[in-house]
Amino acid sequence: MNPPAAALPFLAAIGWDDAEIQPLAGDASFRRYFRAVAPGRSAILMDAPPPHEDPRPFLSVARWLTERGFAAPAILGEDLANGLVLLEDFGNARMRETVDAAPESELRLYEEAVRLLVRLHGHEPMALRPYDLTEYQREAGLLTEWYCPAIGLDVDVAGYRAAWEQVLAPLNGVPAVTVLRDYHAENLMLIDGHETLGLLDFQDALAGHPAYDLVSLLQDARRDVPAAIEAAMLDLYCRTVGVGDDFTTAYHVLGAQRNAKIIGIFTRLWQRDGKPRYPTLCPRVWTYLERDLAHPALAPVARWFDAHIPSAMRGDPIVLAG
The missing domain is CATH 3.30.200.20 (Phosphorylase Kinase; domain 1)
Incomplete structure (x- = not known):
């Protein structure tokens, strides 16, 4: 360094x-x-x-x-x-460590992070490249490109894409917001003299669906977000913005898409970039992914996973590769 x-x-x-x-x-x-x-x-x-x-x-x-x-x-x-x-310099007080050290602050800080997203989504989106179906498919494909070969699975990639095409299509036409894309507790700072959380790591921002950053926050690859907190914060966003079942469905669709992407990226970081700590996070991400796949809207993708990646092959790719 x-x-x-x-x-x-x-x-x-x-x-x-x-x-x-x-x-x-x-x-x-x-x-x-x-x-x-x-x-x-x-x-x-x-x-x-x-x-x-x-x-x-x-x-x-x-x-x-x-x-x-x-x-x-x-x-x-x-x-x-x-x-x-x-x-x-925003200092060292990240939301992650603050919540871990003081669990009583967890609900308050997650509420603050959700309300920040509500404010962000109230603005016309920045002029950015669209986060569209082509990009969703490219990202979801990282799982079949990197994770499956790493653990020795030869899978039906065309069928995977077709399942995602069916599931993602309803997201078309939703008004876009500025999507920061890596909005989670390690990129949110508590700053002296600021009334709002500080933002970091937003250089990959795109114009896309408002559910995406909520997923990034509540299905955090780097820390366990309690299911009760996730449910309460999803409800808080929906009540505040005035959205309902369609948004909840989109949340789980994008949750599955993002988690499939992350599993692929974490595998690539190990195999291509020599960073073996990232695959150790994959079991947590699989837990989120399976929770999302249980939603009825994900049925085509869930069937593909059941047919091609057995439960015993869903985990840390380094361990599974032997």
Whole structure:
């Protein structure tokens, strides 16, 4: 976790030449993060190296959110040629650790996160690429592309796509909202001086269905969200926005789609990128996926899973691969 060579000249050029650079955790992408600490101030240095990463989508979405009163990090400096961005430091108080340390805060913070989504969905969507059926199919296909071969299963990919086509088709025509796509407890920050949760990791935002970010929050691949909390928060969103059974159905359809995608991505992170910690999260994701597949609207996809991936083959792909 050494900073890139361009980091020190970049920081010096924007008045942070007295900063000490401290490594922070990376993520599932090529992006890395550092904390720049100077006397009386600190900031976050994002290293999004080209050609693997492009920080411009992050900058664009951050500014769009900030203009509408949401707490995205302020942009303190940027060097696009080297993929460097200096961001406002939101501190270390993530929703994840806060809830784990103080379980009595769980309901309150999830309610706050749901109400933030309600406010976000009240705005006209940002001009973004559509999150459409083509993208849903591509993402769902990551499970058959990566997970199934990893555990030695040869499956009917055409039948998988056909089942998803049938299930996803009713989502067409729903008015789009800005979908942040990775909206969960590790990307939500409690910030001193802010009345709302801070937002991170939204560079992949698209214009899509309002149920998607709710799924991301309530079927969290990285922590167990109690079923009672999930049900209460889904009900809170539906009552607040004034939606009913069609939205609940879409929630479970997109839950299944997202969880199938995540299982594929976590397998790919192990096999292609050498990151073996991600497959250990797959058993939790399978639990969510099976819960979604129980919804009647998912019957075609559920039949495909029952025919092609036995229950004993639904888990950590590293363990199953032997």
